Amino acid sequence: MIHFNEAGGESGMHVDHFNPRIRGRKRNHFTNLMIASAHCNLRKSNQWPSSSDELQGLRFLNCTEERDYGAHLYEDRTTGRLYGSTPAGQYHIEAMDLNSPYLCEKRRQRTHLRALRDGRFIDLPIEGLLPQIRAFKKAIDEMIPEIESWDGPLDPV
Numbered sequence: 001m002i003h004f005n006e007a008g009g010e011s012g013m014h015v016d017h018f019n020p021r022i023r024g025r026k027r028n029h030f031t032n033l034m035i036a037s038a039h040c041n042l043r044k045s046n047q048w049p050s051s052s053d054e055l056q057g058l059r060f061l062n063c064t065e066e067r068d069y070g071a072h073l074y075e076d077r078t079t080g081r082l083y084g085s086t087p088a089g090q091y092h093i094e095a096m097d098l099n100s101p102y103l104c105e106k107r108r109q110r111t112h113l114r115a116l117r118d119g120r121f122i123d124l125p126i127e128g129l130l131p132q133i134r135a136f137k138k139a140i141d142e143m144i145p146e147i148e149s150w151d152g153p154l155d156p157v
Helices: 023-028 039-042 051-055 087-096 101-117 126-141
Strands: 013-017 034-036 073-075 083-085
Touching: 013 039, 034 039, 039 087, 073 087, 083 087, 101 126
Parallel strands: none
Antiparallel strands: 013 034, 073 083
């Protein structure tokens, strides 16, 4: 759930073998390959829950086959921390280090920027408003720059 640009662009994205225990031709079948941020892929690495873990419901969430947010994972919008509501959700958060300070900060920033976008200044402490406006401006400034408009004919010669 991190934007391509926030993950570092192409160099920050990896292809993950969801189940690293699969061998042979099935290992590289499209159903076992997922795009992942470098953070997630490196944290997961070749980890896979043991058989006894799986019996307890501990497993990685498969975002291509199931809903994770709202079913297994919930976010505290104040702190940006994720909480697992199921054993699988808890396992996934811990194994993937989804509560790293960087990711929590990104979630907090997203919450505040959405509040500013939606005009919900009331939800933000007044002393924190100016830094949030600066963060909003910075986020906009880091996007694709505005392209000069063309004042001439539509089909320039």
